[in-house]
Amino acid sequence: MRQDRVTTGLGLATLLSLGVAVALGLSAPLDQNQGSLVRLFFVHVPSAWLSYLAYGGTGLFGLLYLLTRQRRWDRLALASAEIGVLFTVSTIVGGMLWAKPTWGAYWVWDARLTTTALSIVIYGGYLLIRSLIDDPDRRARVAAVVGLVGTLYVPVNYMAVEWWRGVHQTQTLKLLGGIRFDAAPIYGWVLLVATLAFTLLYAYLLRVRGILAAREEAREERELMEDLQGMEVARG
Amino acid sequence: MTAPSPGPTRLPQARRRRRNPLPTVLGVLALVGLTAFLAFGNLGKSLEYFVTPTEYVQQRAELEGRPLRIGGLVKAVQYNPQTLDLKFDVTDGSASFPVQYTGAVSDLFKEDQGVVVRGEFQGDTFHASELVVKHSEEYNVPQTQAELKDLLRQAE
Amino acid sequence: MDKYTGYVVVVYLVTFLLLVGYLGWMWWRLRQVRGEEERR
Numbered sequence: 084m085r086q087d088r089v090t091t092g093l094g095l096a097t098l099l100s101l102g103v104a105v106a107l108g109l110s111a112p113l114d115q116n117q118g119s120l121v122r123l124f125f126v127h128v129p130s131a132w133l134s135y136l137a138y139g140g141t142g143l144f145g146l147l148y149l150l151t152r153q154r155r156w157d158r159l160a161l162a163s164a165e166i167g168v169l170f171t172v173s174t175i176v177g178g179m180l181w182a183k184p185t186w187g188a189y190w191v192w193d194a195r196l197t198t199t200a201l202s203i204v205i206y207g208g209y210l211l212i213r214s215l216i217d218d219p220d221r222r223a224r225v226a227a228v229v230g231l232v233g234t235l236y237v238p239v240n241y242m243a244v245e246w247w248r249g250v251h252q253t254q255t256l257k258l259l260g261g262i263r264f265d266a267a268p269i270y271g272w273v274l275l276v277a278t279l280a281f282t283l284l285y286a287y288l289l290r291v292r293g294i295l296a297a298r299e300e301a302r303e304e305r306e307l308m309e310d311l312q313g314m315e316v317a318r319g
Numbered sequence: 320m321t322a323p324s325p326g327p328t329r330l331p332q333a334r335r336r337r338r339n340p341l342p343t344v345l346g347v348l349a350l351v352g353l354t355a356f357l358a359f360g361n362l363g364k365s366l367e368y369f370v371t372p373t374e375y376v377q378q379r380a381e382l383e384g385r386p387l388r389i390g391g392l393v394k395a396v397q398y399n400p401q402t403l404d405l406k407f408d409v410t411d412g413s414a415s416f417p418v419q420y421t422g423a424v425s426d427l428f429k430e431d432q433g434v435v436v437r438g439e440f441q442g443d444t445f446h447a448s449e450l451v452v453k454h455s456e457e458y459n460v461p462q463t464q465a466e467l468k469d470l471l472r473q474a475e
Numbered sequence: 476m477d478k479y480t481g482y483v484v485v486v487y488l489v490t491f492l493l494l495v496g497y498l499g500w501m502w503w504r505l506r507q508v509r510g511e512e513e514r515r
Contacts, residue, residue: 105487105491108487109483109487112460113460113461113477114458114459114460115459115460115461116427116454116455116458116459117427117454117458117479118477118478118479119477119479119480119483120479120482120483121458122483123482123483123486124458126486126487126490127486130490169493169494169497172493173489173490173493173494176486176489176490176493177486177489177490180482180485180486180489181482181486183482184425184426184479184482185425185427185452185454186425186451186452186453186454187424187425187428187450187451187452188449188451191368191435191451192368193368194367194368200353203353204350204353204354207346207349207350207353208350210346211343211346211347211350214342214343214346215343247367247368248367248368248369248390249368250368250435250451250453252453252454252455252456253456254456255456255457255458265456265457266457266458266459267458267459267460269460270458270460284494288497291498291501292501294505295501295504295505295508298505298508298509298512299504299508301508302508302511302512
C-alpha cells in the first residue's frame, strides 16, 4: 500500500477536500430557525450519500462479477458493503443527534428511519453470509445476488419520505419533477463541496479495502494449498 | 458442503475447524437482535407514521379509544413554562382537535409548525404522551440585520 | 456559536472518529496479512 502512488494521491486529495468541507461546514451561516444545527446538514447528507453510493457499488460490482466471473469485482463488492454499513452508522448517529434538539426525540419509527435501520440488517446479513461460506466461488455468487437485490434499498429509502407520511423532512434538493434546491444558495455550495469530498472518500476507502481484500484472498488461497499438500503428505 | 465426493472437497472442513466461531456467533446474535428490535418497534404500526385529523374524523369508529399518532399543524398555543402544561389545536385545515401535553418541547415548536403527537382521545381532547416536531426541509440564512440580531438573542 | 454548538461538534467528531477507527482497523488487518506473508 505504501508504494502505491495512486492510493497515496487519492488519500491526500481526500484529506484535503474533507478538510475544506469541514471548515466550510463549520463556518456556514446560521439558519434562521435552527441556528447552528444546520451545519449538521453538511455531514448528515453526504454520509447518507456515501452509503447510497457504497450500496449501489455492492450491487454494481456484484452484477459485474456475475457477468465476468472475475474475482476482483467480488472483492470490490465486499469492500463497498463494509463501507456502506460504516456510513449508515454515521448517518444514523448524526441524524439522532440532529433529531433530539429539533424533533424532540432521538428516534422515531417513521418510514425513512425504519428503512435506514433495515439496511444494517440487509448488509450486516450480506457480510455475515459471506463469512459463513467457505467456497470462494459460491460465496461470490451468493453475495452478488444478495447485493444486487439489496440495492433496492437505495430507491426505497430515498423515496420513503415521499411515499409514506413520517417525521423526517423531504428532500431539500428536489430531483423529481424539476430540480430545485430549497435552501439558501450558500448551503447548496457547501453541500456540494462536502458531497464531492465524501465521494472522493468513498473512492479512497474502496481502493484501500480492495487492496486488503486482495491480500486476504491470497492468504486464503495459500492456506488452501497448504491444506492440500498436508493431505497429500498424510495420504502419501 | 455436504457433497460426498472424495478428495479435495473435504478441504473446507479442515479449514473451518481452525476458525474462531465467536465473531460469527456475535454477528448472528446482533442481527437477530436488531431484527427483533425492528419488528418490535414497528409491530402493529403501519409505515404511515400518523393519521391526519380529517382521517380521524372519517375513521372515528375504528380508531376511537385506541392509542394513535396524529399529525398536523399547531394552532392556538397556550404554554405555561412553570407547570410545562401545553395546550394547542392540531389541524390539517379541515378538521381540528384540541391537544393536551405536559413536558418540555423542542425549541422549534411554535404556531403553524408541523407536529406529531402520540396518545389517546379522551372525549374530543387528545391527551398526548409524546410530541415530535416536524421541521421544514428548507434552510435559510436570515435576510435582514434585525432578523440576525433576533436570532443571536434567541440563541443566548 | 449558539446553544446547539455541542450537538454540532459531537456529530462532526463522531463521524470522523468512526472514519479514523475504520482506517485504523483496515491498517491493522493489512499489517496482519503482511506479517503472515513475511513469516513464511
